[in-house]
Amino acid sequence: MVENRPILNLISHLVLLFGIAIVALPIWITFVAATHDAERMAQAPIPMLPGSYFWENFKETLFGSGLSGTQTTAVWRMLLNSLSMALMISFGKIAISLISAFAIVYFKFPFRMGFFWMIFLTLMLPVEVRILPTFEVVAQLGMLNSYWGLSIPLIASATATFMFRQVFLTIPDEMLESARIDGAGPLRFFWDILIPLSRTNIAALFVILFIYGWNQYLWPLLITTDADMTTIVMSIKQMLQAAEQSPQWNIIMMTALLAMIPPVFVVITMQKLFVKGLTETDK
Numbered sequence: 001m002v003e004n005r006p007i008l009n010l011i012s013h014l015v016l017l018f019g020i021a022i023v024a025l026p027i028w029i030t031f032v033a034a035t036h037d038a039e040r041m042a043q044a045p046i047p048m049l050p051g052s053y054f055w056e057n058f059k060e061t062l063f064g065s066g067l068s069g070t071q072t073t074a075v076w077r078m079l080l081n082s083l084s085m086a087l088m089i090s091f092g093k094i095a096i097s098l099i100s101a102f103a104i105v106y107f108k109f110p111f112r113m114g115f116f117w118m119i120f121l122t123l124m125l126p127v128e129v130r131i132l133p134t135f136e137v138v139a140q141l142g143m144l145n146s147y148w149g150l151s152i153p154l155i156a157s158a159t160a161t162f163m164f165r166q167v168f169l170t171i172p173d174e175m176l177e178s179a180r181i182d183g184a185g186p187l188r189f190f191w192d193i194l195i196p197l198s199r200t201n202i203a204a205l206f207v208i209l210f211i212y213g214w215n216q217y218l219w220p221l222l223i224t225t226d227a228d229m230t231t232i233v234m235s236i237k238q239m240l241q242a243a244e245q246s247p248q249w250n251i252i253m254m255t256a257l258l259a260m261i262p263p264v265f266v267v268i269t270m271q272k273l274f275v276k277g278l279t280e281t282d283k
Contacts, residue, residue, distance in 0.1 A: 086213035097160035
């Protein structure tokens with residue numbers, strides 16, 4: 001029986017609305033700032049209602065010169081750079097993690113668990129810890145200012161390997177025996193049985209890894225010296241420091257708004273698979 005507690009319900013709803021306001025207010029201010037011109041955004045107080053310059057700012061930011069008086073890369077090119085990096089990191093991590101988890105679970109070779117724990121221990125060495133030797137390797141291989149340099153050092157993932165290992169361990173051994181009886185080899189078993197059974201987990205991991213790759217800031221900042229390889233996250237920081245002029249908040253906020261669209265689109269379109277992949281335990 002559910003008890004009716006009006007005061008508790010009121011407090012719960014107030015806390016929920018307060019949390020929504022904390023999250024939504026910065027996004028609303030970003031949207032409002034993207035709909036006003038530069039002169040209005042330079043005045044105090046900042047507006048809280050939308051203006052009429054949304055499409056002008058949109059076209060100027062995405063296809064125009066962006067910040068006036070600067071030599072910044074076009075925003076569409078920075079969006080393309082971020083999208084390419086995020087997709088390469090996501091697909092690369094998933095592919096390598098699937099193969100390594102498949103080998104660890106289904107192949108019997110010496111020191112199998114030792115290799116697994118070696119992979120798992122790399123969680124204690126994030127990019128920030130190994131960034132200098134990683135940069136030296138990337139520089140020696142000539143991958144500075146390239147998509148390969150942006151993505152390959154971030155592809156290896158112990159977390160994804162551990163996740164797929166746990167998924168594969170839930171698959172009944174009877175499926176493996178049935179595949180052997182039907183004459184399926186390891187690759188056929190992997191492609192026709194394991195991959196379809198893991199599709200929701202792959203989708204959930206893709207959402208996480210895409211956002212991880214999209215939000216990268218430190219690594220692209222370190223290895224890119226060519227303006228044409230600038231990512232969208234880097235550009236927002238650079239716009240705030242541009243050319244000793246007062247920040248053009250309408251352009252900066254429109255850039256931030258455009259930077260939100262791809263991650264939000266991925267989350268919205270894959271939310272059902274994302275939730276199912278994180279909560280599903282039985283195969």
